[in-house]
Amino acid sequence: xxxxxxxxxxxxxxxxxxxxxxxxxxxxxxxxxxxxxxxxxxxxxxxxxxxxxxxxxxxxxxxxxxxxxxxxxxxxxxxxxxxxxxxxxxxxxxxxxxxxxxxxxxxxxxxxxxxxxxxxxxxxxxxxxxxxxxxxxxxxxxxxxxxxxxxxxxxxxxxxxxxxxxxxxxxxxxxxxxxxxxxxxxxxxxxxxxxxxxxxxxxxxxxxxxxx
Amino acid sequence: xxxxxxxxxxxxxxxxxxxxxxxxxxxxxxxxxxxxxxxxxxxxxxxxxxxxxxxxxxxxxxxxxxxxxxxxxxxxxxxxxxxxxxxxxxxxxxxxxxxxxxxxxxxxxxxxxxxxxxxxxxxxxxxxxxxxxxxxxxxxxxxxxxxxxxxxxxxxxxxxxxxxxxxxxxxxxxxxxxxxxxxxxxxxxxxxxxxxxxxxxxxxxxxxxxxx
DNA sequence: TGGTGATATATCGACCCGATATATCAGACC
DNA sequence: GGTCTGATATATCGGGTCGATATATCACCA
Numbered sequence: 001x002x003x004x005x006x007x008x009x010x011x012x013x014x015x016x017x018x019x020x021x022x023x024x025x026x027x028x029x030x031x032x033x034x035x036x037x038x039x040x041x042x043x044x045x046x047x048x049x050x051x052x053x054x055x056x057x058x059x060x061x062x063x064x065x066x067x068x069x070x071x072x073x074x075x076x077x078x079x080x081x082x083x084x085x086x087x088x089x090x091x092x093x094x095x096x097x098x099x100x101x102x103x104x105x106x107x108x109x110x111x112x113x114x115x116x117x118x119x120x121x122x123x124x125x126x127x128x129x130x131x132x133x134x135x136x137x138x139x140x141x142x143x144x145x146x147x148x149x150x151x152x153x154x155x156x157x158x159x160x161x162x163x164x165x166x167x168x169x170x171x172x173x174x175x176x177x178x179x180x181x182x183x184x185x186x187x188x189x190x191x192x193x194x195x196x197x198x199x200x201x202x203x204x205x206x207x208x209x210x211x212x
Numbered sequence: 213x214x215x216x217x218x219x220x221x222x223x224x225x226x227x228x229x230x231x232x233x234x235x236x237x238x239x240x241x242x243x244x245x246x247x248x249x250x251x252x253x254x255x256x257x258x259x260x261x262x263x264x265x266x267x268x269x270x271x272x273x274x275x276x277x278x279x280x281x282x283x284x285x286x287x288x289x290x291x292x293x294x295x296x297x298x299x300x301x302x303x304x305x306x307x308x309x310x311x312x313x314x315x316x317x318x319x320x321x322x323x324x325x326x327x328x329x330x331x332x333x334x335x336x337x338x339x340x341x342x343x344x345x346x347x348x349x350x351x352x353x354x355x356x357x358x359x360x361x362x363x364x365x366x367x368x369x370x371x372x373x374x375x376x377x378x379x380x381x382x383x384x385x386x387x388x389x390x391x392x393x394x395x396x397x398x399x400x401x402x403x404x405x406x407x408x409x410x411x412x413x414x415x416x417x418x419x420x421x422x423x424x
Numbered sequence: 425t426g427g428t429g430a431t432a433t434a435t436c437g438a439c440c441c442g443a444t445a446t447a448t449c450a451g452a453c454c
Numbered sequence: 455g456g457t458c459t460g461a462t463a464t465a466t467c468g469g470g471t472c473g474a475t476a477t478a479t480c481a482c483c484a
Contacts, residue, residue, distance in 0.1 A: 004439060004472065023463050032379070034371035034387060035364045035394075043440050045465060050439095092448040092463060130382040152247045159246035167244070170342040170404075175246060177400045181393060182247075188389045192382075216441070216470055235432050255471050257434060262470095304432060304479040 001037045001121045007047035008056075012099060012107035013129045015057060019098035022048060032128055037121075048097060056103030060096040108132075114140040118148045139196050146189045153182050213249045213333045219259035220268075224311060224319040225341045227269060231310035234260060244340055249333075260309060268315030272308040320344075326352040330360045351408050358401045365394045 014020065014028050022044055029039050051057045099107075111129055114137065116122065123145045130138055156179040164172070226232065226240050234256055241251050263269045311319075323341055326349065328334065335357045342350055368391040376384070 001440085006440085021463075022465095031371070031375055032383060034390070035367040036390060040441050040443095041465070042442070042467085046439080094463070124386060127382050127386050131380045155247040159243070163243055168343050170339050171244060173400075173404065174248075174336060174339050177397075178246070178248060181396065184393065184396065185389075188385075192385065213471085218471085233432075234434095252472050252474095253432095253434070254436085254473070258470080306432070 001125075003119075003121050006121060006125060007039065007043055008051060009107065009110050009125050010128065011044075011047060011051065012056060012103050012110075013132075015097060015099040016104065016107065016132075019060060019096050021094040021096045023094075025097075033124070036124055051103065052097070054102075054106070055100060056106045057097045057099055060098055112137055114144060118145045135196060139193065142189055142193050142196065146186060146193070149182055149186045149189065153179065153186070156182065213337075215331075215333055218333060218337065219251065219255055220263060221319065221322050221337050222340065223256075223259060223263065224268060224315050224322075225344075227309060227311040228316065228319065228344075231272060231308050233306040233308045235306075237309075245336070248336055263315065264309070266314075266318070267312060268318050269309045269311055272310055324349055326356060330357045335360075347408060351405065354401055354405050354408065358398060358405070361394055361398045361401065365391065365398070368394065 010029055010032070011025060014025060014032075020028065022041075025048075026039050026041075026044055029037070048057065052059060110116075111126060111132060118141070123141075126141060130141075133141075156175060160172075160175055160179075167175075222241055222244070223237060226237060226244075232240065234253075237260075238251050238253075238256055241249070260269065264271060322328075323338060323344060330353070335353070338353060342353075345353075368387060372384075372387055372391075379387075
């Protein structure tokens with residue numbers, strides 16, 4: 001994914017269900033977004049800090065982490081000066097995060113913001129939490145995504161029109177493939193739109209495509 | 213695109229043809245990669261600086277930029293202390309960059325490195341300069357990209373197998389679409405591979421898909 | 425004469441990524 | 455019983471990208 005402020009939404013969305021610590025959050029994110037996105041530590045922990053500072057999540061007490069069996073622990077290490085060095089990093093303590101009412105609000109406003117960007121990444125993330133939206137907001141987001149893709153398609157066409165002669169066959173093939181992929185994306189969005197419009201009355205929202 | 217060290221390759225690739233300044237470079241990049249990627253100034257200029265520091269490109273003298281019609285220029289502003297402030301920014305001077313022999317080498321080694329990452333972004337960039345590669349290197353890169361996609365496909369399948377029951381219909385649809393898109397990508401790569409293998413003897417490398 | 429928009433270079437802050445450091449613990453292997 | 459490996463867990467660092475913004479020149483038209 002690698003864009004701006006993209007973690008806040010899914011993190012809050014997952015914490016809505018239940019409180020979790022960072023490591024678990026990452027696993028859940030991976031399960032949900034599968035091959036789309038593997039969150040890196042370097043983004044997750046700073047994001048949690050940002051959310052905590054904004055009051056959107058709160059740290060629960062470290063959940064029975066530290067120093068059980070105190071005898072061994074105190075003896076094993078030299079109890080040295082150096083161990084407290086600087087970061088005082090980690091070990092196994094779990095820092096559990098819980099969403100606050102303010103966090104719930106933030107999640108809602110971020111998710112509902114139909115004016116926000118609808119590139120592949122942002123849209124994917126929002127779609128993963130569509131169940132929390134009203135049907136009309138869902139439709140608005142789908143339409144905006146569709147418009148975005150159509151614009152992209154137009155760019156492809158303009159590009160091909162203007163540069164067709166000047167570019168080599170590989171770049172040309174790339175453009176064609178990109179165009180076809182965008183058309184597929186649009187067709188998929190149209191499916192979702194249809195399901196959204198007719199889905200309330202007709203049948204399951206699920207678009208039965210291939211089954212494994 | 214937004215990944216690491218992704219600009220060096222296309223910048224060098226374009227400068228191989230002819231020397232250019234930043235603004236033009238960006239336009240060419242846009243023409244070539246069209247809707248895939250619009251390079252931002254915040255990446256382009258630092259990248260040019262990196263390349264210059266590495267000796268891969270050299271700045272040509274500013275190409276007749278500065279202060280023509282000196283009368284007007286000197287009078288209009290207060291000639292003040294503040295104008296030289298800090299950055300001494302820009303105006304219209306053109307800083308033309310030319311590739312050096314060292315830059316040509318760097319380009320070649322980056323492009324040929326078949327062990328490097330083959331995610332969508334990296335692969336797209338390399339494909340845009342495939343014409344500079346030997347057929348066997350091209351094939352190696354295509355095969356590696358194919359393996360990458362197949363692995364991604366396997367991830368999708370594993371994901372669906374493990375989480376199918378637990379995820380809502382939107383996320384499910386997302387996974388299905390992602391899977392289908394990946395399958396399309398693989399089919400496209402296979403086309404390219406076929407063209408590469410048979411292309412030397414049979415016909416045009418161009419895979420005639422839809423025409424506008 | 426002045427306004428707009430294209431040309432052109434450059435930096436800033438926020439943020440993401442990959443690599444890495446630190447540490448605990450369960451289970452395997454011998 | 456000892457140790458090695460790998461999963462669990464938190465955290466930071468350097469380098470790189472992005473979007474926004476500042477600055478400035480010039481062509482063109484009104």
